[in-house]
Amino acid sequence: MxxxxxxxxxxxxxxxxxxxxxxxxxxxxxxxxxxxxxxxxxxxxxxxxxxxxxxxxxxxxxxxxxxxxxxxxxxxxxxxxxxxxxxxxxxxxxxxxxxxxxxxxxxxNAGARPPTPAVVVLAPPPRRSLALTPDTAQDVPIDLSGLDDIPWADLGHAHGSAEDIPELLRALSDPFGDWDSTLDVLFGDDLLHQGSCYSATAPALPFLSRMIVSGALPARQRLDLFVWLLVAADRWADSLLGDADHAVAQGHLPIPATWTEDVHLTVGEQLPELVSRWETEPPAVRFLLACLAGLYPHHARRIGDQISLMAQEFHGTRPGAYLLLAEALVYARDDQALAVAADIIAWETNHDPGWLEVADVTTAVKAGHVLAEGALRALSDAE
The missing domain is CATH 3.30.70.3450 (Alpha-Beta Plaits)
Structure with missing residues (x-):
């Protein structure tokens, strides 16, 4: 431009x-x-x-x-x-x-101009750093049992057969491996390439949760895994919103993209074990855990009070806005969630106001998409 x-x-x-x-x-x-x-x-x-x-x-x-x-x-x-x-x-x-x-x-219609709706763009709240300390990591093994029991050769990812996924997951768990490169290949190239899900995506996700709860990874790496879990969980909502207009024209409800529902459910199944780590995680990881919890209120309400306290701690900041949205979603306060999401969209210009106007999609899904998309942006702002 x-x-x-x-x-x-x-x-x-x-x-x-x-x-x-x-x-x-x-x-x-x-x-x-x-x-x-x-x-x-x-x-x-x-x-x-x-x-x-x-x-x-x-x-x-x-x-x-x-x-x-x-x-x-x-x-x-x-x-x-x-x-x-x-x-x-x-x-x-x-x-x-x-x-x-x-x-x-x-x-x-020479000389005509369509009506221009009123729009509001507000000044964003200030950034606020999200610490990765205190951090504890132990020299303990990561349990990858059952990895070879999955028929990976029968599953697929963005580049064909998923038979290489076990090797990549083992490389990710290697404390002496190339973490960034392996993670980028595993998810950026293969399992969540350009935001798409594949038959091998859901089966791989529980092994990320095992790595997180093992206590063997430092906070920076746990944070990376939470990022990919949040991205994966949101593919379902993203695809529903993307199909909504087409669905209205075809006279049916929005249809999620292939494999996204399986992936969403699989991440939700990991949440009870993940939220048990709340007290041991530093603020940056807690922030992502709170945002992930907002997508699964039925699994995460037991940390609702802790999310509320963190939202108060970060009140008036960009992370605080997303924590307030997570709190509203965890407690199923749809009207509040919609209002908070609308406030966020008024200052976060990378969000699409149309997300909140989509027909035949629940408030929780729409506001949850704002939460998932914005949480990653707020995290990068703070780093």
């Missing part, structure tokens, strides 16, 4: 047939878009493109504004059996280039 004078862009929608594409293009033009086109999509159906001339400021408020306009356009699309499917952002001078060749359906 460096050098942009002002921002414009496109909003893309998909409808099943040409008559719906024409009707939607006409409706979006009437809504205020100066130019709307539609053409057959290679993936099936028709793709309708609304050209948003803006101009919007090239800052957080500008992005919030164009995104809000896009969400209002998505509501129009839903009335015509359509759902959003991406879009683009560019300097205003590049918008004519995006128009490309003439499409079979073109609707214009």
């Amino acid at each position: 460096a050098g942009w004078s002002a921002m414009a862009g496109t909003h893309e929608f998909v409808v099943p047939a040409d008559h719906q594409a024409r009707e939607l293009a006409q409706a979006l033009a009437a809504h205020g878009f100066a130019r709307v086109t539609a053409r057959p999509s290679p993936q099936g159906g028709w793709r309708v493109t609304a050209f948003d001339e803006g101009p919007y400021p090239v800052d957080a408020i500008g992005h919030r504004l164009i995104d809000a306009v896009g969400r209002a356009a998505a509501a129009v699309a839903r009335q015509h059996g359509g759902y959003p499917e991406g879009g683009s952002r560019c300097d205003v001078s590049m918008l004519p280039v995006l128009r490309g060749a003439d499409a079979p359906i073109v609707c214009t």
Whole structure:
């Protein structure tokens, strides 16, 4: 965005047939878009493109504004059996280039501009460090029994057969191994590649929990494993929110991505043993443990009071905001969770306000996604 004078862009929608594409293009033009086109999509159906001339400021408020306009356009699309499917952002001078060749359906409304909803971007609360001390690690073995009983060769990850997973898990438990590289290959490349889950993802996760509770790993490594457990647990909610608009257009409830539900349930099964470590963990690890607990209130309510105390300790800071959200979720206070999540989104511009507007998804899932996404950001801010 460096050098942009002002921002414009496109909003893309998909409808099943040409008559719906024409009707939607006409409706979006009437809504205020100066130019709307539609053409057959290679993936099936028709793709309708609304050209948003803006101009919007090239800052957080500008992005919030164009995104809000896009969400209002998505509501129009839903009335015509359509759902959003991406879009683009560019300097205003590049918008004519995006128009490309003439499409079979073109609707214009010269000089028009869609309504611009009011948006709020607040100043974020101050950062607050999360200590990794005091730390204790013991020279004890890590129990990996049962690792070879899993039919890894019959399971898969991002690059094919999962038969290499036992070797990677053993390498991760080796105190003299290359921790960072092994962890990156295991999860970044294989088991959670680009946020996807695979048949081998869930079976591998209990071994992370064993490493954490063994007492053999230093706090920094335990923190790394909690990060991946939180990322894994959130894939289910992320996929539900991502499918919500498509589901509405198809007339069914959102469908989670393949294997994400198994992964979510597997992380939850580890939580009772993990929360038993609350008193022995330093603040940074407790913070992630509290956020993970917020995704599984039925497993974690017994540390609710401790989460409340930590939220008070960090009150008025970025970590404190997420701890307050975790507390609300642990105690199933949906209205409070929604309010806290909305407050966070007002200052955390990397969060999508649309998460809280999704239909047919529970408040706990929506607010929990804000918690999981933001916790990792707050942790990196503090380090």
